[in-house]
Structures are given as C-alpha cells and as structure tokens.
Amino acid sequence: MNALLHRRAFVGSAAAIALASGAGLAITRAETAPSRVVRVVARKFEFVPALIQARKGERLVLEFTAPEVPMGANFADFGVRVDIVPGQVATLEFVPDKAGTFTFACDVFCGSGHEDMSGTLVVNE
Incomplete structure (x- = not known):
C-alpha cells in the first residue's frame, strides 16, 4: 500500500512539474511573439x-x-x-x-x- 501511495505522489508531482513547465513555455511564447x-x-x-x-x-x-x-x-x-x-x-x-x-x-x-x-x-x- 505504501509503495502505491508513493507512486501516485510521484506521478502527481511529475504531472504538476510538466504542467508548470508547459505554462512557462506558453508565457514565454506570448512575450516573444513577433511584432x-x-x-x-x-x-x-x-x-x-x-x-x-x-x-x-x-x-x-x-x-x-x-x-x-x-x-x-x-x-x-x-x-x-x-x-x-x-x-x-x-x-x-x-x-x-x-x-x-x-x-x-x-x-x-x-x-x-x-x-x-x-x-x-x-x-x-
């Protein structure tokens, strides 16, 4: 049971990091949009x-x-x-x-x- 909780926590953390990174990329693209x-x-x-x-x-x-x-x-x-x-x-x-x-x-x-x-x-x- 403990291993399952740790795995879910890891997967959830990885998803949060990926989402945050993706959001950062979107902001960067908007700021550097061509004039x-x-x-x-x-x-x-x-x-x-x-x-x-x-x-x-x-x-x-x-x-x-x-x-x-x-x-x-x-x-x-x-x-x-x-x-x-x-x-x-x-x-x-x-x-x-x-x-x-x-x-x-x-x-x-x-x-x-x-x-x-x-x-x-x-x-x-």
Whole structure:
C-alpha cells in the first residue's frame, strides 16, 4: 500500500512539474511573439498609409520615413510619439491596449497644410 501511495505522489508531482513547465513555455511564447511591422511614409501633408489597422494587444513596430522635411507622429491616445528625420528610419514600437478608432497626427510643423496632416489607427478586439 505504501509503495502505491508513493507512486501516485510521484506521478502527481511529475504531472504538476510538466504542467508548470508547459505554462512557462506558453508565457514565454506570448512575450516573444513577433511584432507586426508597418512602414509609413510621412509626406507633405499626409501619412501613407493613412489608415493602420491593428488588434488590441498586438505589438506594432511602425517604421516612419520622411522624404522631404522633418516631421513627427503623435499617437496621443497611447502616449507615444516619434520624430521623423529625412533620410533615416524612425521606429515607434508599442502595444495598443484599447480598442477603437484613434487619430494620429504630425506634431512637428512641416509647412502650410501641416494642421491637416493626420492618420487613423483602428484597433480591433
């Protein structure tokens, strides 16, 4: 009888360790899930593409270029922004934590027409 109890305890412990290890692997995979890269060109006076779609919780890497003049991109609803310098790639990485439709805008004066320079980020559940 004692041997049977010890065996059940061992099997139960091994299962618990395997389950815990598997859970650890799942967490690690989620944390290291690949980012989605979106290339955006900031031109006078538009972002191309002007519409970016994402999923809530998805890690976005936005790679901005500006062929003409210095610009910026401000995602005020997410508290993130980036300066965009001609001839360089400006990277903005973040995880949208809420669903909805959000406006992002150029926040570095880039000439007349600057005030209308904006884009839309749509985040789905």
